[in-house]
Amino acid sequence: MSGKLRPPEHVRLLAARLYWDARPPSYPSLREMHTDLRRTATYYAHVSRGRQHLHVTVSRWVHVRASADTMCNTQIGSVRAATTALRRAGYHPGRFDRLMLFTEQCRAASSAAQLPGRVSWIRYASPGMATLVHELGHNMGLGHAYGVVCRQDGRRVALGGTCLPVEYGDSWDAMGHSKGFFSAPELVRLGWAGKIRDVRRSGTFRLADVQHSRSAEQALRIRSGGTTYWVEYQPQHSPVIGRTIPGVMIRRQVDGGPVELVDASPGNPTGISYPDGDLTNSALPVGSSLTTPEHIRITTVATGRHAKVRVGFDRTTAVPDAPVVRSAAQVGGGGYQVRWDAPTDNGQIVLGYRVTSWPSGRSTYVRSPAGYHTSVHVPLDKSAIGRTTFTVRALNQDGWSARSDPLRGTVYGPNVSVTSPASGARVARGFAVTVEATPDSHTHSPPTSAWAEVGSVACTSEDGSGPYDLMCARAPRGRQILTVHVENAYGVTTDFTMTVLVRRH
Structure with missing residues (x-):
């Protein structure tokens, strides 16, 4: 959906706390309501760059003469019942630009709002700022934020193959499943955007944090035929739940359809099942590229206080270099x-x-x-x-x-030392070899056996973790090489070599 919106500069909101049972529920409390609504007003003042101010009146608990079914499952009926009850209680809903109905007793899984319009229905306890921002966004004319999921040859890719839209799929936009900012294309529609750079030539561009861009560039806009790509920088975690990797976000709009967040990091799910665990981690990582079907290449060069993004036109692609x-x-x-x-x-x-x-x-x-x-x-x-x-x-x-x-591959054997005889020592033709062995510091694998030979004659062997007492009988006379072998549990052997002088008698 595209087209300019004209949100009012001043919005008067009546936050109506309603109930229909014998007594009001315990949530939301007046303090929670004021906190959430104050944060919502601050959010809109910031996101609009001071172009919209939200003025809030919070009602006391007001009893409505209607059933739970009317209040929780109808829109026209619940508004009529609420309006009548509010007037009876001394409030005048017609004097407000927005009417937000808080009906915690519904215990619903979601809220709703007129699109566009003035009424929103908050149907669960302690909704928080993100929900209030989202529903007021609908009142201004904003729909849900979409993502796009593409598959090619049986695997997830960024753009290519078969692509499907995902409603609520943009977890980095307030109109998705998010606690974040409005995306740059929505800010443009609302007339609240900062500096947007239209990219027509290849180059490297510096992007500010989309939420705190001030006079720096807030986003890139790249047009190719009927498709527009938007590039912005989100350095802060935005989805409502889960651990995600912030960064450079890419969105596209095709032929005036919904703006869709591109999964620029496919195959990197967060474990969040809704609305799409993979799409939730959508930032294009540093050093990585995405080339669109229109041969536009977008590369994240660096991130930090600002992001550096390179854009190229008429680019072809190939398999990666060898690692x-x-x-x-x-x-x-x-x-x-x-x-x-x-x-x-x-x-x-x-x-x-x-x-x-x-x-x-x-x-x-x-x-x-x-x-x-x-x-x-x-x-x-x-x-x-x-x-x-x-x-x-x-x-x-x-x-x-x-x-x-x-x-x-590098392997690690036991640490080995021969305590007797000493290197270069004179020994009899039959002599004992005392060996100590300990696990190496990398694998910590214990020694399991030891054996030795002197010259070409084998000595005895011994199993276990040591220390080992090996016997070398009938050793060749003269200067000989004594080699001790110790093996660990992984089958890796350490060889220890020394010289001995075997006596004639």
Whole structure:
């Protein structure tokens, strides 16, 4: 929906607390009402840049002569009953621009409002500022904020394949499931926007916090045929619940339809089921790109106090560059922690990675838009201890990258020391070797066995965690190499080597 709106500069609101049982409910209390409405008035003064002022009158509890069904399930009937009761109580609803009916006894899951109009129905206890802002937005003519969900080849992508709108899907807009600001396109419709930059040429642009932009640029507007893209910066958590990642938000409007938030970080759900857990985390991460079907590329260069965004036109896309594996080290739990660097995405955000261990060829998929997750735990392959290597490939909506260069995994064996004999000592042909061993500091895997050889002759072996007493009988005479081996529970062996002089007699 598009078109200019003309919200009034001054709004007089009657907040009517209504009940129909024998006595009024305990919520909302007068103090809660005043707090929520005061915060709502402050919100509108800020979001409108001082162009709208909300003046609130809160009624005492007023009894209505109507049934719960009328008050909770009808609009015209509840307004008539409320208006009659308010007049009888000395209030004059006709003198107010807005009438907000608080009917906590309904215990409903949602509220409602005329779109556009003057009446709103708040039907549950302690609604909070976000609900009041939302319903008053409807009164001004704003509909629900939408998101768009796209799938291609069976996986979630930013834009491409088959796309479907999601009502309430913009959790970063006050008209969605949000406690946040109005989005830039809504501010433009209301006449409350700050500085909007129309982007017609490629370049890098600096965006202020959309909520506190002052005289800096509040948003970018990019037009291509019948489609308009909006880019703004939300550095603060906005959805009503859940942990999310703020950042650069991208919205689109096609042929005058609803403005839709684009899931610029697909495959990064928050665990919130409503309205869409993946769409809730929609910011385009730093270093990542989104290229639209019109070949407009948007890249987040940096975020902080401001965001830096690069826009390019007539851009083509490709699979990502090959990642670089930085480390693959054995850790506690009997596996390797493999870490890599996020590669250049070549125009479409990285959706995930495939980590493969060799020679087994076993692969692990890591869902990781843009490189939020660039490490994974890979189980230990005991059959290839000491010779396992790892490669990583990256995926975007154009396909898979080439494999990274392989990196050999680092393993850790026990800490080993020989307490007897000393290095270089003279020993008899039959001599004892005393060995102490402790777990390494990386995996904490306990020693499980030890064995040794002197020259080409094997000594005895011993199981357990140590210390070990090994016997080397019939050792070759002369200067010999004594090698002690200690293995841990993961099958990793530490070798300890020293020189001894075996006597002739």
